[in-house]
Amino acid sequence: MLMFERRRIVLFVLPAAVLALGLAASARAAAPPGASDAWIRWLPGNLPLAGYVTLTNSSSKALTLVSASSPAFKRIEFHHSVEKNGMSTMQPVDSVTIPAHGKFEFAPGGYHLMLWRKHSIQAGDRVAVTLHFSGGAALRVEFTVRGAAG
């Protein structure tokens, strides 16, 4: 009777232990990214704005940013400024990937979030933008609005 019960306990404990380890491992892999230096350059009127931020990924799996949303902006796209043969242009991108144990920079002259305003904002404001990653993770980032001339 005792032996049978012990076996049953082991039968329960072992899978539970494996499951717990598995969850812990996947939690490490899906660790949310970090965000720093988040700012938006203000422009007058209703012109589209550029947002910049550095995203860091401390997990062992690459993270893909697929979209962004905000109560302050009716539309957010990702764009890449490119200079070719002395000509400046910009291309939309659907997503950007932050490598495992790496970072991705949205920075002036490179990648930027292009933001279409729902309402007016001023230099000095702090605006919340939620970044959405493939797999469902989301990161809420506060962007500081700076003046046009920096």
Next chain:
Amino acid sequence: MRALVSILPLFALVLMAACSGGQTWKTTNITGAMPDLAFTLTNENAKTVHADDFRGKVKMLYFGYTHCPDICPITLAHIAAVLRDLGPAAGNVRVLFVSVDPHRDTPPVLKRYTKAFGPQFVGLTGSQEQLHDLAKLYRVAYSYGPKYPEGNYVVNHGAAIYVFDRKGRVRLLTTRNDPTKAIVHDLEQLLE
């Protein structure tokens, strides 16, 4: 002795280069390479203006558009930083921001835009013919990307900033990648 003799011609050349005009330039010197500034455009007060209206001022010419969220503001902010470092002398500089997107960049839009960068910034635009005439002088290209459903479109434009002296002669070529110190140094020489 032989070594000294062999480097003498090189030394002489360097001396000659340094002494020509007595000025060295930290941005790109294009004096004589392109025509004097000439244009007929519309300013931000909806008035017709000509290049001659800016005689006496050192002019920095840049082509762009206001719906450009990244490159144009970076470039204009860079110039604004240069003008801050110049101090009071900046009053004798005019930054001519020529919009190659006249459809969206009407005079009131331009006026509000340039005001955000500084009092020396002047917004100009014109008909396609007027823009083309000016762009052609400085071999500047611009084009329009496809229109998205929301109505937005990208305008591709040159990255260079052309600097003209007080008499309207083209003197320097610079970009947002030239350090502000270099541009300040050269503007001070043009303002002498």
